[in-house]
Amino acid sequence: MTSPITLSVIAPCYNEEDNINALVQRVLAVFDKIGVAGELIAVNDCSTDETGPLLDKAAEQDARVRPQHHTVNGGIFKGWHTGLEAAQGHYVCLIDSDLQNPPEEIERLYRKIEADSVDIAQAVRSSIGRLKDNRWFLSRGLNTTLNLCFGMKAQDNKSGFLIAPRDVLKDVLDYKYIYRYPHTFVRVSAEHKSYTVREVETLFMDRVGGQSFLGNFPWRVIGAVSIDMIKAFKEFGFFTKENDLSRFVKDKELLAQPEKSSPFSRFVRELYFLTFPLHTWMISRRVRALYFALRKSQYLKREDLDAYRLMKLQRIVRHAYGQVPYYRRRMQEMGVRPSDIQSLEDIAKLPLLSKDDVRQNLHFDMFADNHQKREMLRVSTSGSTGAPFVIYADKKQLELRAATTLRAMEWAGWSFGDRQARLWHQTIGMTWQQAFKEKLNTLLMRRIFIPAYELRDQNIRNFVERIRKHNPVLVDGYAESFNFLAQFGKENKIEGFKPKAIMTSAQIMPPQTRAIIEKQFGAQVFDKYGSREFSGIAYEDSGHDGHVVCAESYIVEILKDGVPAKPGEVGEIVVTDLNNAHMPVLRYRIGDLAEKIDDSGRSASGRDFPRIGRIEGRTQAIVVCPNGTWLPGTFFAHYFKDFDQVVAQYQVVQDAPERLVIKVVPGLNYSEKMIKTVVDGLKEFTGPLMEITEELVDEIPLGRTGKRTGVVSTLGRDFQSITERIRKMDSKQQAEEK
Structure with a gap:
């Protein structure tokens, strides 16, 4: 049986007859030296010399050479895409065919990405032996300009000699605009899309055969690149609104389209996002783009959703292995490499993470080496056992949390501009600045707070009357608080408020409790499953056939005896956060129990998301x-x-x-x-x-x-x-x- 391809080397070729034989021999020698199953995909870009015949002859002599022939000259970028479509390797290496990047350096890039498990290993052209002519100075000037314009610190932005997993490279090279010289922005795209890049110094040789398309003073190229820069700043600049989810869903067929909002709702929504810095902390206006992406992704087909989740899982595992000491140590102990994660089921190969594991390895063994403290929020809870517990969430995870919460409220029938009430604590544990922003946020969301910890016989009538006067569409809070209000109102014949929906959380929701609440308040109950560590993990939607997992953010397993529970069984909930890069949380034993249900088909609401059954309580309970x-x-x-x-x-x-x-x-x-x-x-x-x-x-x-x-x-x-x-x-x- 043929071994699966590990490494695909893509080399676009145009009139390189003087270099082809050496390129083939030297690349194949690298495969032999490092002992990997490899392939050389040489893309003949409509050459007018003997490049094509020489490649075909090399393929006859060695099956590892796989020529691809263009019928129309498309340039280096088109050559990369043609190579990617043909590539079978887990890793893909891009290299020029002119031999200025020595093929022997492929080994160093491969060793680096295998050792560090970063997303991309990029060659930095060494100054050793390099001629510092006009083109060198132009290259350094372009590198500085790219760094300044896109907030980077790359040593060699323009280097197209790199290696990355195939799926990563496909995403990096998926540009929104057409550029005259698109290879200029490979590093810019990678950093914009949050991929980790490790730079590797490599030799850069003078061209021996063939001829460069650049002259000593490439004014036309400079002009074209300047125009490219304008478009690139629009696509990759500081104020871009795109994210990996919106990029993923833009070309996907959806099961349904998001409901349109009323003019008033749209006005309130835009005002809310426009004033974001005034009433939130840590998170930015990027929440708006995430919110709109989530409104579309909720109608992804399961196969598309799973493809997105696998991409996110592979990325966070690579990052955790390469940047987080705890995960690197544990995965090495288990003999697991990031490349072993080829399906969602492969998540079972990763170690489980307990609360004690977190306590014992906090802080820096759990933090990524490249973490930024200003973008991390400390989350603490006493837990159900009373033992103090601390975890950290990063900015991007918090932004996705906020956007997901807004979508979940819409699942319950709420829209921007509708009134809300919350049985919660509003400002406990906040600084005065955070408390001020929370109150402003409350005003914009037309929300009132009822302190859940003050529900007592003597003040409950006043609370009920306050909610009734506010006339909210949605009331959310602790399940126990609603249960208490319903029982009290029933026993004391108090007329309750009548919202459109009630969203419960924090405690288990037995059927009899749900029935009492719905009867007393005349509203549907939408139960939320969440935690302090992750906020909302799964929500009931209008189908009421399980808790719909926020699958763009989390992978939720239900384990019994250490293996996936069967439908109808109760198991332990294990959560993997797909977004928290500063402190990755993989296969975390959150301490709750839930019923496994068959979620292979669409829910009654039409969504094709994973679902979990009734929440059975805490493992400690x-x-x-x-x-x-x-x-x-x-x-x-x-x-x-x-x-x-x-x-x-x-x-x-x-x-x-x-x-x-x-x-x-x-x-x-x-x-x-x-x-x-x-x-x-x-x-x-x-x-x-x-x-x-x-x-x-x-x-x-x-x-x-x-x-x-x-x-x-x-x-x-x-x-x-x-x-x-x-x-x-x-x-x-x-x-x-x-």
Whole structure:
């Protein structure tokens, strides 16, 4: 069986009959020396000499030579694209055929990109032995001009001798405009599209055979390049609005078109984005372009969406391996290279990342070597276990978060200009400058805040009246807050507010809780799954058939026994962030459980995105019973719904392997006899060896930010080891029964 091609060398040729034989022999010698399966794709650009016949003869002698012939002269850029279409290698090297870039230097570029796993290794033409004529000075002047115009520090912008993965190079060479000398802007395009470039000094030799198209004073070339610069600044300059997502979706067939907004909505939207620096921090107006790209990408076909996600995954893995000490060490320990990631399923080859891994390796082992602290936001949370946890998000990830949140609100029926209300904390943990910007943002979004941590009997009527007067289309906040409001309103016969939609988050959403909220407020519930580390990860849309993963930003796995769960199974959620380059977060065990569902078809809303099922709670909130049974947080929500007149509120605490303490706020029908019925019923699930005691309390208080935890375990067990142990126990029991 033929080995897959590792390296494709593309050499455009025009009237190079004096150099062809040497080019072929020297490139093939490099393949042999470094021991890779390679191919030389020499593109004959309609030569008028013997270039074409010489290439065909070389191909007859060695199958690794694959000539491509143009019928019309297209120039070096067209030659590169022809070569890329024919290339089969994982890596592609571009080289001129005039031998001024010695083919032997291909080895150094290949070694560099393999060692550092950067996106591009670019040759820098050495001054050793190089003639400093007029063309040298013109080249240095152009390099300086490009650096100044595009905010770069490249030593040799114009060098077209480079090596990169094939998909990276295709993206880099995908220009918006037609240029007279497009090879001038290869490095500019690469940096504009956020690819990492490693420079490698290489020899640059005088031309021996053939003739350069440049004279000593190439005035026409200078004029043409000057015109090219104007177009390039429009495409790649500081104020460009394009991003990799908008570039990807522009030529793709969509399943549907985004809904058009009303004139008023468009006015409010443009005002919101125009004033962005005044009411946001860290993020920029690029959010506008991301928002419009997301409105289109939500209707990508699954195969196109997966192609985009794979491109992003490969890029972040290459970056993590090359720039982040922790990932480089862990991947080397596992024998994994970035080039091993050839499909989305290959993500399983990467190591899992736990919260302890982050704690132990923060800061600089987890930070990219090229991180910029001014573009990083510290995100901290106490977590459900109370253990402090810190992670960092970079500017680009935060911008995509903001744009994704706007799209998710539209999924719930909101539009720019509609009123909102939020059951949340508005400014806790913010500086006064951040608090000021947050309040201005609130004004532009026509949003009011109701402090979720202050929901008490004595002020709840005032809060409800305030929301009713505001008349919001969308109300969002903690699920527990809505549950509390609905129950309170029902019991006290308070007329509730009637929004179009309610977006819940932070706690699990059992069916019975959803039903109570929807009935009391007369609105559809759209549940959000997110975390402090990532913000919104998946949202319900109008289909209400699972949580739609924000797939442009995250890959979400559901694992059981360390392998993907099957539809209908509950597993641990593992998240890979495709955007956070300053502190990559790959296969992060976020600590939550969810049901795996079959998402191979489109959702009821028509979107072809990955989806996850009901959220079952935290892995730390698993109750593990002496008989091997494990009970997630949603089990207790389902169980106690049948005793709502006996138990008004509850919290289950497991502080020992064989003991549960149930904190109970008594309901109207509470009695010792009834609570005994509740406990005895629980033992049917936990087994008789579990000691269950109840503790009467006046209330289960909401936390400082409005959250209430229904199940708490202090045992610190690992979900994957729990399910693996139970699987073995089940197998042993089945074998004994046989």
